[in-house]
Amino acid sequence: MTTTREWDNWSLKKKVGQLFVFGFHGFEPTAQIKQLIETSGIGGTIYFSRNVKDAKQVHKLSGELQSIARKAGNPPLFVAIDQEGGMVARLVDGVTLMPGNMALGATGDKESARETAFVCGEELRQLGVTMNYAPCIDVNNNPDNPVINVRSYSDRSDVVAELGAAAVAGYQAARVAATVKHFPGHGDTAVDSHHALPILLHGRDRLDAIELKPFRAAIEAGTDCIMTAHVCLPALDPSGVPSTLSEPVITGLLRKELGYDGIVVTDCLEMDAIDKTYGPEQGAIKALQAGADMVLISHTFDKQWAALEAVVRAVENGELAEARINEALNRIMTLKEKLVLEEPLLPWSQVEWEIGTEVNRAVAIKWSEASVTLVKDEGPLLPLSREKSTLVLWPKIVPVSVADEMLSGDGSLGHFLGEYGANIVERQMDDDHPFADLETFSQIVVVTYDASKHPVERDIAREVVKLAPERTIAVSVRNPLDLLLYPEVKTYMAVYECRPLALAAAARVLLGDLKPQGKLPLEISAAYPFGWSAAVHS
Template identity: 45%
Template structure:
């Protein structure tokens, strides 16, 4: 460890501070701005969004380009949670999201999926995954967590979250559990405003903190903070990200976390729209954060870096606080093999040993690098896509997740009936869920099961023209399958689903392809089934259940109206 200490201590103050920042940029190749941040400020890492990534081959090349620009190896980070929150889909397996994993309830498969996902990420040069979410989603009105949570039961969230973080880390990438102390019981989105969780310490200890305690005991590499106010811990109304009472007093001292504390993005309105990004960076570092995430604008990134530098020179931030943060970041880089030239790092050796101990042959997961490269290149002559162990894990987990909440006796859907599939989709992305048009819709998956399907796409709140087209097509349909997307939050979508549900001439199926709470918007639906996400593997599993080819083995991970968490069929 002495060599490592000497290395970071040789950095000047400006570069020490730079090591505490993870920044984003625009484009598929390094921008002039990110080159400046690396070369002039010595930032510690970069974060990828869809705007940066086309496929696995390009992602690997981008990672290599960025690393070549920096004299200190970079943390290359991504929000590859699975399900609705993924930044890269081409050339890697898209694993199901947390709530689907919660519905499947299989710890071994949870670990396997995360392990294989971690291998794929590391093979393309990504070494830090901002996952898993350990938020306990016990509030149906939560607009930002929802299906990103494993469910409403703290013990289940802890058990599955630990398997996921172990899988990622054994697969070769650092895991960052989020959003500490917990973003699950909010009705506001911290990307837009500053939420408050008003509960007392006993309740927070029993619910929100339980998964994080388990993650710390399991050796999680990093924990990401929440831009949420917790009056029980911070009576001054300071959000957790900026609170010394929470980051140092609670997380470091009481919970004894020794890893890296990383902030959620300071450009979210909960920070940018209140204290501001630059001042927020100063307060976060003062409070105990080791990595500061500023994901978008170069002017804000530079302002934050300069503000922290000025705060150190002015004596507001002790140099010792900078040094302890750099030391933690450096140790994480060393642990993940970024500071060693040897072909096999300690982390890789540990991964191999655990894989063997788990009874998997070394070739069982394939070479993730070869898998990613093969899926990013042209398809084989047969036209059949390359299928990997990771793809199989995603398919098995998806099949185990599909949950029939109501009306199981109505399955399977008759194959001789004409089907209208209504596909609701988000067309405007957010920082969390970046909108992408899905080609493998539920209608497409039902066609593959042998159904005669007409499919119409609508927005989250359908236009008058979309509504009229759906109602006109429904006149000749014998079965209507409505793939809802957060209908409980969108009155227009709910109104159309209710109108279709009330038609006497056709059977009606409500299939929730995001939040499982949509039954509250269409309570008369005779058959209600939850898929938790609209990704291809899940649509194949959902269609298989509707057709009777697959059993519906999922268990509700949250309470949906009169149907309690834990309900199966």
């Protein structure tokens, strides 16, 4: 006997609305997002940095959005965010920012992924965020990948599988839906799907051995959600359709073969791989036809509204089966019953003491410190002398989102070295940087962010290493492959992000106050393979 559920009797428009997650601009609900919640009954919204000031403001925003839905007689929203940790974090102020995936991979301990995800999830939950678009479980096996890189745990699929499954368990123990991404794999691409359509030409055997292994583990771990990739894999669908729009990939592989019955959410349909080819309207229809349950459109109201209307018309004219809408809606509402229907957001006065606590911060510090990797020290130049004059050179090329934090004087490597008693002068690299006074410094620390993509950063690092080889230490604060750009450097340390806790840990290692514990989570070269640490092998 089939039980009739409340949502079975909803109008088509209300059913369709629940299948969409929309972003908006601003720190408060806009008239447009209010309209989408009230009149279209959308299923969720997503926060970006443009929506976030600090923890208290996010808590207030979440409450306001849910109030709009409730007063309109609609179900509570999923509130989503990309809070991966490390370099990909929308919410920084007032919360405990956890290390990113590659830093966790460098710890060599799956507990790092579970514990950091649990603490992050608990804080998100207190702020009304119930769906995290994390962890990223792409395998970072292409050094030219412009979009994954340190967002991956490793270049080894078994490591990614183990840590990814642990993170899923952590988030969901905190009652936040984990969303593993980007199915069926975005790690081995040299094209960013934000700007074009990547094509991955590997055969099925290779995909099973590498790309799909972490997703199998996440499914086994019970992940609530899986996000699709705008990547074309001819071995899975020879039509050339991106995986987000591919029935053989979503329904054939993910649903039928891998046995996944949770929510499938698309990556944003405003990314150029979809927007410049199919457009969000046809993209939404095709994604739902392929087997996706929720459609993400992050930015533009007109495109969001048009996609909603297009899906309703597609059902009315028979292009898209209503049974497919009902199937997706059932998955969405089942998860909402588990996570959001019966748990209203608590007042700020009751939750503020549980966010950004010293206990939570201790977790982040512990795993940040465990990730710092000494790759080579042939001088040896470590530990740095606190008394000797030390020049710290920072790259000019850093993300806008972290530049102020990193270079403000209280979030840089030089700041932390100075805090720990070193005699520091800190400068920012640029095209006009003079090297005439290098001889006045007894010790030089060159910091690079992603030297392969930024010629100025690469060239200055090379020049300093050439001019002062016996006094220069290099520290990468994102891409550990930077060593390949200045291999002559005698001492090289990999820190996988330029967030304050990582830089504080790096400063302690440089000064000898902390033993480097991390091991390379990927191969840099034959001389520096996966699992390498100069602290162990020297």
